[in-house]
Amino acid sequence: MSKRRFEGEQTKLLITNSAMGLFSRKGYSGASIQDICSAAGCSKGNLYYHFKSKEDLFVYLEEQSYAEWWRELDRLFSSCRTVTEKLYAYGQFSASIERSLYSAEREFINTVDADSEAMQRFKEIVTKNFEKTQKFICEGIADGEFKNEDPSELTFIIMSFFAALNHYALYLMDNEAGKDLFRKATTLLLHGISAGNE
Amino acid sequence: MSKRRFEGEQTKLLITNSAMGLFSRKGYSGASIQDICSAAGCSKGNLYYHFKSKEDLFVYLEEQSYAEWWRELDRLFSSCRTVTEKLYAYGQFSASIERSLYSAEREFINTVDADSEAMQRFKEIVTKNFEKTQKFICEGIADGEFKNEDPSELTFIIMSFFAALNHYALYLMDNEAGKDLFRKATTLLLHGISAGNE
DNA sequence: GTTCTATTTAAACGACCGGTCGGTATAATA
DNA sequence: TATTATACCGACCGGTCGTTTAAATAGAAC
Incomplete structure (x- = not known):
């Protein structure tokens, strides 16, 4: 696993952790992509790179x-x-x-x-x-x-x-x-x- | 209770019934005002006449x-x-x-x-x-x-x-x-x- | 050092959001 | 009959939504 790839996985993990918290608190529609990205500290485009x-x-x-x-x-x-x-x-x-x-x-x-x-x-x-x-x-x-x-x-x-x-x-x-x-x-x-x- | 007032109460009832169903199914943010109005068969303006x-x-x-x-x-x-x-x-x-x-x-x-x-x-x-x-x-x-x-x-x-x-x-x-x-x-x-x- | 490619960003998209507003129809009032 | 209050409509506002795109960045391979 290269360093580059590792960092990618790390970001994905940050996104899933943030998303988990926000979905559970705010509900599915209540938690926006922007919310999740802000919490994960990454850009929207990045999220859409990892999830379709x-x-x-x-x-x-x-x-x-x-x-x-x-x-x-x-x-x-x-x-x-x-x-x-x-x-x-x-x-x-x-x-x-x-x-x-x-x-x-x-x-x-x-x-x-x-x-x-x-x-x-x-x-x-x-x-x-x-x-x-x-x-x-x-x-x-x-x-x-x-x-x-x-x-x-x-x-x-x-x-x-x-x-x-x-x-x-x-x-x-x-x-x-x-x-x-x-x-x-x-x-x-x-x-x-x-x-x-x- | 005048006829006009009665019709108003009736509409309010339609709105609350629709809203109840939609909030419970789609959640608070998932149920949009437009959704609720469509289900109740009234306009947005009308809903905001009854609720602030x-x-x-x-x-x-x-x-x-x-x-x-x-x-x-x-x-x-x-x-x-x-x-x-x-x-x-x-x-x-x-x-x-x-x-x-x-x-x-x-x-x-x-x-x-x-x-x-x-x-x-x-x-x-x-x-x-x-x-x-x-x-x-x-x-x-x-x-x-x-x-x-x-x-x-x-x-x-x-x-x-x-x-x-x-x-x-x-x-x-x-x-x-x-x-x-x-x-x-x-x-x-x-x-x-x-x-x-x- | 250049090229390649995985990762990331910022800007932009159209659709839709909650909410407002000018206007209209009609029953009640005087 | 003229006036008023109530009930209602639908276009419109600024903002946010999920999603797409082109360009920038930086490790890997040569």
């Missing part, structure tokens, strides 16, 4: 963040003995991810042309993520740790539970308080908020 | 939807014997609300000037809503129906739980399936997903 469009940049971000997400999560999972432990790990990891494209995603879905190549790729990424999550929830059902509910529905509920916590916690508390909240929330998710024993 | 700015329109929407939300919810609550029943009512009602400003809200917070009058009003509305919810959760803790957790945290968790379900369920299933999902989710929230008895 705004849609493309967004999908690239999705791809990268999900990949990183599962790389780290699989590592954490490998040292868990039970699926319940995995759920705690999932929760803790959700809390530690400080930036989420969560609300920008919906905007993206409803704004961008459904037939575009970017949208096709986007949908594949989201579907794949759901399936990976469902797989680990199914383990929990199969070995009797979780209740025998419809796996798809249960996955849906659990995923949205943590996504929402992340969404709200982000702009209300710091990272440490967030982790505590996620731990409590996970316990409640497991055992319920009801005081009675079933 | 886009921010103002958004906050008005928040105000209206929270007011309607609690008007209906208080009615449902009045026929509940336990707070647990109230929680189910809360869930069922969350499922029936087909449009939510949920993700546009965050964008609004991070986009709009923090000192603006619109933002001040917005924050008051959101805070008031949180307090009303917390009050009913506190009832559940006080009478021993819910676990004795920190009320603020518990409220936080429960609110984001239903908000997220609403957010995701919206573009994945129809209204009936949604209600079923919310009922199941409420049961899981109460008793947990764990198969073991504590």
